[in-house]
Amino acid sequence: MNILEWAFGKRMTPAERLRKNQRLLDKAIRELDQQRVKLEKQEKTLISQIRQSAQKGQMGACKVQAKDLVRTRRYIEKFYGMRSQLQKVSLRLQTYRTNEQMMQAMKGATMALGSMNRTMNLPSLQRIAMEFERENDIMEQRQEIMDEVTDDALDVGLEEEGDEVVEQVLEEIGVDLRQALGETPLGLQSNAVAETKIAQAVGGGGGGGDPGDDDLQARLDSLRR
Numbered sequence: 001m002n003i004l005e006w007a008f009g010k011r012m013t014p015a016e017r018l019r020k021n022q023r024l025l026d027k028a029i030r031e032l033d034q035q036r037v038k039l040e041k042q043e044k045t046l047i048s049q050i051r052q053s054a055q056k057g058q059m060g061a062c063k064v065q066a067k068d069l070v071r072t073r074r075y076i077e078k079f080y081g082m083r084s085q086l087q088k089v090s091l092r093l094q095t096y097r098t099n100e101q102m103m104q105a106m107k108g109a110t111m112a113l114g115s116m117n118r119t120m121n122l123p124s125l126q127r128i129a130m131e132f133e134r135e136n137d138i139m140e141q142r143q144e145i146m147d148e149v150t151d152d153a154l155d156v157g158l159e160e161e162g163d164e165v166v167e168q169v170l171e172e173i174g175v176d177l178r179q180a181l182g183e184t185p186l187g188l189q190s191n192a193v194a195e196t197k198i199a200q201a202v203g204g205g206g207g208g209g210d211p212g213d214d215d216l217q218a219r220l221d222s223l224r225r
Contacts, residue, residue: 015104018097025090029083036079043072 012020046069053062 015097015100018093018100022090022093022097025086025093029086029090032079032083032086036076036083039072039076039079043069043076046072 046065050062050065050069053059053065
């Protein structure tokens with residue numbers, strides 16, 4: 001606990017303390033990077049000065065500048081090492097923060113599951129499931145009855161309408177259905193006999209007729225197929 005926490009009685013949570021330390025580390029890394037950039041610029045300046053001193057033959061100044069260059073490069077290496085250490089600590093703090101968040105999430109999920117388990121009434125749930133199954137069976141039975149009633153209602157008059165369609169087709173080709181099927185007892189004779197009677201009723205059953213009869217016979221043969 002620091003002085004501010006002791007004076008004002010405010011205690012920081014572990015998550016808040018981790019965030020604060022993370023911000024401090026990020027700030028320190030930025031400052032190190034700024035100082036390193038300055039040293040790298042100074043290194044380039046020293047190299048240029050060493051070349052100028054060497055060209056002028058000022059060997060004493062050249063040696064002093066060379067020492068400064070070596071010293072600057074060592075500091076640059078130290079800054080790289082310090083930044084690496086701080087970056088490692090920052091990564092550890094990020095890992096701790098992630099673990100803390102995961103623990104909080106697991107804690108909340110555990111509390112929610114515990115609350116659900118305490119409020120869940122298994123006998124009541126079983127009773128509701130049984131009631132649902134019973135009502136569902138009743139609904140399916142009623143639906144089957146309604147489907148049967150609907151099918152019966154749709155089938156009413158179906159045979160009569162079929163007969164009307166057949167009669168219309170035969171009328172289109174010039175055949176009277178009642179005349180053609182007048183001698184068929186209750187519609188139980190075979191199709192071949194019925195077709196023979198239709199052909200006889202049309203006029204003649206065969207050979208030597210006029211072209212209209214031949215055309216009608218061709219249509220009957222097509223219907224037979």
